[in-house]
Amino acid sequence: MPLVRIPTPLRKYTQGQEEVSVAGTTVGEILTNLEGACPGIRERICDAEGRVRRFVNVFVADEDIRFLQNLETPVAERDEISIVPAIAGG
């Protein structure tokens, strides 16, 4: 199953887990299934229309999905998905 890497500010939804294995063949599917496993997390990543929030970056195998096919981006069985927030202060 693809592996989703969870940033610190979202780990309260994953019981502190840094990585979660989630089934799915596209980023959109995986985010939906991630929400099933970790209720509340999707709203922090996506806006009310279901689009990835403009300040959140989602990467599939080190490539920003904005430069791929956004939520339609295909995800292979062994891919790693990273959710990367902005950087806090200092």
Added chain:
Amino acid sequence: MAALRAKRAVCVDSITELIGNTPLVRLHHIERSCPGVELYAKAEFTNPAGSVKDRAALFIVRDALARGAIRPGMRLIDSTSGNTGIAYAMVGAALGVPVTLVMPENVTVPRKQVTTAYGVEIIYSSPMEGSDGAIVLARELVERHPGRYFYPDQYSNPANPGAHYATTAPEIWEQTAGRITHFVTGIGTSGTVVGTSRRLHEISPAIRCVAIQPDDAMHGLEGMKHLPSSLVPQIYDEGVLDDTIWMPTDEGWDMAERLAEEEGLFVGHSSGANVAGALRLGRELADRGERGVVVTILCDRGDRYFVPLRWERNYVW
């Protein structure tokens, strides 16, 4: 013909002497939404390395040199999300102090390039751990190699708020001719808001000093810290603050866009959030039919945040 700008020093011995004494800009277009209230922003992007962090970096390094804390052969090391790193890089180069920076790997490419240009060494921490991950890694490196590094720790160093106590606050007082009623700015290390507020309250206890924090742990206001979910900086002192505004990312981003389009000020998102906070205070005053002079900080310029263009999209991390 009117002069282009108020007189500034024209010849100095070191770039570090150009830090501070930044201009205050009135936000005539934004303040139309709060009649009777004047909004001003301090143009910290005019500091030589381009951000408000030049002040803290200079005071921190000067203090360390004065105390003999940086001995020959030692490198300054600190963790940073970007701007402090660029400021350390400039001050270090100018004063002959070698610099090592620990940054989360997902800092913007321009920041990596700028710091590298000054000849600093960069060590990357995990992009998933944010700036707290960089703090933890810097502490580990210092522990592992005692004697190699001087670790000023901007989050705990009194010279950080001390810079704003000594310079930013008196400058604002003078630039507003003592008319300032409100000071508001975001928390990164908290150095700016704590140092400036402490001094302003001493000068005139009636001035209301307000901090801004992102409204959620998962936010997009780069450079700002959501303290309830972060390592709280040792220099943070709630006692000098009158209030805190919890700022949504979108409100800050929208204001950053307005500042560029309506005021000609192309600034970063944290500056957008600061002005959005200032406007909230301004509206509260206007709604009550009160007048006021609200001052905030423009931390840096927007071009520090350009994302890579499509053909440059190979991220380093």
